[in-house]
Amino acid sequence: MKKITLVCAGGFSTSMLVVNMEEAAQNQGLEVTIRAASETRFTEYENETDILLLGPQVGFLVDDFKAKYAAKGMKIAIIDSMDYGMMNGEKVLKDALNM
Amino acid sequence: MKEYIQRKIIPKVNRIASNKFLKAVSDGFMAIMPVIIVGAVFSLLNSLSIPAYQAFITKIGLKPMLALPNIVTNDMLAVYAVFFIAYNLAKYYNKDTGTAGMVALFTFLAITPISNTAAIINGFVKSNQISLPATVKIPAANVLTFDYLGAKGLFVAIIVALLSTVIYNKLIDSGLAIKMPKGVPPIIAKSFLGLVPGFVIIILFMLINNAVAGLSMNGIDGLHSLIYTLIQKPLEAFIGNSIFSFLFAILLAQILWFFGVHGVSAVILPIFYPLWTALTAANIDAMNAGVPLYELPNIINRAFFSVYALCGGSGATLGLCIYMVWKAKSKQYKTLGKLSILSNFCGINEPIVFATPMVLNPYMAIPWICTPLVISVIAYILTVMKILPVLTTIVPLGTPVFMSGMVAGGAEGWRVAIFQGVIIVISALIYLPFFNVLDKKSYLNEQDTAQVDVQSSGVTLTK
Numbered sequence: 001m002k003k004i005t006l007v008c009a010g011g012f013s014t015s016m017l018v019v020n021m022e023e024a025a026q027n028q029g030l031e032v033t034i035r036a037a038s039e040t041r042f043t044e045y046e047n048e049t050d051i052l053l054l055g056p057q058v059g060f061l062v063d064d065f066k067a068k069y070a071a072k073g074m075k076i077a078i079i080d081s082m083d084y085g086m087m088n089g090e091k092v093l094k095d096a097l098n099m
Numbered sequence: 100m101k102e103y104i105q106r107k108i109i110p111k112v113n114r115i116a117s118n119k120f121l122k123a124v125s126d127g128f129m130a131i132m133p134v135i136i137v138g139a140v141f142s143l144l145n146s147l148s149i150p151a152y153q154a155f156i157t158k159i160g161l162k163p164m165l166a167l168p169n170i171v172t173n174d175m176l177a178v179y180a181v182f183f184i185a186y187n188l189a190k191y192y193n194k195d196t197g198t199a200g201m202v203a204l205f206t207f208l209a210i211t212p213i214s215n216t217a218a219i220i221n222g223f224v225k226s227n228q229i230s231l232p233a234t235v236k237i238p239a240a241n242v243l244t245f246d247y248l249g250a251k252g253l254f255v256a257i258i259v260a261l262l263s264t265v266i267y268n269k270l271i272d273s274g275l276a277i278k279m280p281k282g283v284p285p286i287i288a289k290s291f292l293g294l295v296p297g298f299v300i301i302i303l304f305m306l307i308n309n310a311v312a313g314l315s316m317n318g319i320d321g322l323h324s325l326i327y328t329l330i331q332k333p334l335e336a337f338i339g340n341s342i343f344s345f346l347f348a349i350l351l352a353q354i355l356w357f358f359g360v361h362g363v364s365a366v367i368l369p370i371f372y373p374l375w376t377a378l379t380a381a382n383i384d385a386m387n388a389g390v391p392l393y394e395l396p397n398i399i400n401r402a403f404f405s406v407y408a409l410c411g412g413s414g415a416t417l418g419l420c421i422y423m424v425w426k427a428k429s430k431q432y433k434t435l436g437k438l439s440i441l442s443n444f445c446g447i448n449e450p451i452v453f454a455t456p457m458v459l460n461p462y463m464a465i466p467w468i469c470t471p472l473v474i475s476v477i478a479y480i481l482t483v484m485k486i487l488p489v490l491t492t493i494v495p496l497g498t499p500v501f502m503s504g505m506v507a508g509g510a511e512g513w514r515v516a517i518f519q520g521v522i523i524v525i526s527a528l529i530y531l532p533f534f535n536v537l538d539k540k541s542y543l544n545e546q547d548t549a550q551v552d553v554q555s556s557g558v559t560l561t562k
Contacts, residue, residue: 009364010496013449016442040126043190056453057361060113081359085454087438 003033004096005045006079008055011038017079020089032093049074051096056081075099104358104459112358116365119191120261125368127184127260128376132495134179135376135401138172139492141165142383143509148391169387173380174245177252180373181207184260185267192268198293203263206301207256210308210322211247216240247323250380253373254331255323263300270296331377339374342479345399346472349408353468356413359458363413367404375401382491392511395489398482402490402507405446406515407478408471410500410522412448415470417500418526419534420451429541432534444499455537462537466530473529474522487514 004021006014014036025032037045039058042065052074054062059078066076077099083091115121145165147153156162172179182200189199217239224231231237247255275295279288308322319325338344348371352362378397385395411417420443423436432455439450452458457467481487488511494503500523501516508515 008449009361012445012447012497013442016447016450040129040187040190055449056359056458057356057449058364060116060360060365064117081453081456081458085450085452085456086435087450 001031001033002050002097003048004035004051004053004093005042005049006034006036006053006055007039007042007061008036008058009038011036011041013084014053014055017084017087017089017092020087021093022089024090024093030093030097032097034093051099052076053092053096054078056084109358109360112355112360112365116355116360119188121365121369123184123188123191123261123264124257124373125364126187127180128368128372130183130187131176131179132493134172134176135379135493136495138169138174139379139383140506141168142173142387143492145169146386146389147510149510166387169383170245173383174249176249176376176380177207177256178204178248180253181256181260184257185264188261188264189267192264194264194268194271195289195292198289199264199267202267202293202297202300203260205297206263206304207252207259208243209301210255210259210304211252212244212321212323214242214244216242247327250377250384251327251331252323253377254334255326257373258326259304263304266300266303267293267296270299275299335374335377339378340397340399342399342476345403345408345479346475348404349471349475350468353414353471356452357458357464357467363409371404372401375399375404379491379493382489386491386509392488392491392509393485395491398479398489400490401493403475403478403482405494405496406490406503406507406519407522408475409446410474410503410519411443411526412446413452413471414448414457414467415474415522415526416448416451416457416530417443418523418528419466419530420448421523422527422531422534427538429538429545431541431545432538445497446500446503447497455534462533463530466533470526470529474525477525478518478522481518487511487518490515 006018006021008014018034018036021034025034033048035045039054039061042049042052046069049069052065052069054065054077056078062076062078070076075096077096079092080095082088083095145156145162156165182204185203186196186200189196217237219242220237223229246252271292277291277294279291304322311319311325312321316325319328348367351366355362355365379400379402382395382397382400386392390396408415411420420436420440423432424440425436427433427436435450435454439448442448443451455463457463478487482489488508490507491509492507494506498506500519504516504519505512
């Protein structure tokens with residue numbers, strides 16, 4: 001089962017997107033665990049994450065995260081800002097699983 | 100132009116935003132939010148200026164209980180700040196967070212003046228030329244006075260937390276720490292890890308503190324009074340409690356957002372929150388001392404930012420969002436409005452920011468930057484005119500509009516809540532002319548594609 005973690009400044013807006021992604025996963029019968037965290041608390045989930053998605057507003061952290069986790073095989077990307085704004089759970093989930 | 104911004108400017112902005120020291124300060128201040136709010140809410144309950152209520156809480160003995168939480172929270176804010184800033188910087192360095200916080204805390208306390216009751220009483224007796232009978236025994240107890248534990252010590256807290264954790268990190272990396280042989284339980288090994296850095300750091304700061312005290316400058320007896328008089332006080336006066344620097348902060352945050360960077364967490368939290376927090380704490384103290392809500396010293400503070408400038412998220416987009424739901428012509432914006440309106444009431448408006456979009460969108464740059472500025476200026480003028488009360492209580496992120504106003508304004512909160520209604524209208528008025536252009540464009544696009552779809556499916560369109 002794939003584990004996806006979404007990260008933004010406070011974990012508020014990503015948690016909205018998580019709800020939509022979970023709904024999309026359920027509709028397609030996909031087995032994934034998706035959660036949202038503020039970027040400072042991500043360390044609590046670092047061993048529970050296969051795919052790390054950053055909200056575009058904290059996209060500036062992508063290099064830091066890559067330096068820390070890419071070697072462990074974690075896939076890291078910034079969420080497309082339009083998909084993020086429209087809270088397009090289906091598309092973000094699809095892109096994440098295709099990484 | 101867009102290319103240039105993305106290639107040249109954004110990486111620079113990103114570098115500033117991801118600076119580890121700024122982030123540690125901002126995360127530290129986020130972490131102590133409950134401390135501030137608990138103290139502020141109790142202060143509010145303690146000082147509500149309704150005579151019958153005051154008589155009641157005094158009579159049943161509730162008053163001292165209502166006063167206590169603020170004493171152990173806001174009056175000791177620097178103690179919490181020093182621990183959590185060090186904690187968050189250590190997290191960044193991948194070092195033991197608790198140990199770093201602990202070292203910073205005892206270092207901070209080591210340079211904070213400690214008095215003795217006997218010395219205080221003797222001083223008082225001498226300066227008032229009172230003579231005590233020889234049989235009177237003056238109680239001698241060591242006391243940590245609150246002078247520099249609260250808002251006045253915040254800058255020292257920041258400096259000590261950052262410096263001590265940098266040194267802590269360096270010492271451990273350089274192998275100077277005591278390492279236990281294998282087989283020693285990790286918990287024990289961990290407690291020894293902080294030992295050498297702890298010694299080095301506390302000694303270093305005590306030496307600096309004594310050296311500063313030895314400078315024999317007027318009114319300066321150590322690091323605390325030095326940093327407070329030379330740095331914190333001037334900063335508070337010129338940058339903190341000034342509408343112009345407040346507007347500058349908002350401008351900076353909005354421009355960063357325009358480039359797609361979370362402006363609040365990039366500049367407001369690390370640079371302005373320490374100042375605004377100190378100003379808020381001063382207001383709470385004044386309120387506890389019986390100063391009426393309209394006479395409190397600092398109009399600009401943390402609540403002023405979150406209740407007015409951030410009413411409905413960065414850019415104060417709530418009015419725009421309501422208009423989208425209500426009147427947008429295009430499907431795109433109607434959908435966007437509906438999906439974001441509830442969260443926008445709670446100050447979370449990333450959907451609007453990224454899907455309108457506000458980011459890198461020249462059409463929306465003017466209202467995006469101007470709306471919070473205009474709102475702040477109006478709120479400031481109304482507070483000076485004593486139509487709105489000076490705000491005291493900090494509201495947590497995510498508190499819905501109106502409720503945040505009610506809480507932040509204390510007994511006069513209803514006025515603040517009504518003004519938040521006005522803010523929504525102002526937001527709608529400023530955004531509308533610009534938004535309508537976008538909406539129309541998007542509406543025409545939708546019509547075109549609908550037409551193409553119909554034609555390509557082989558049906559002729561007749562109007």
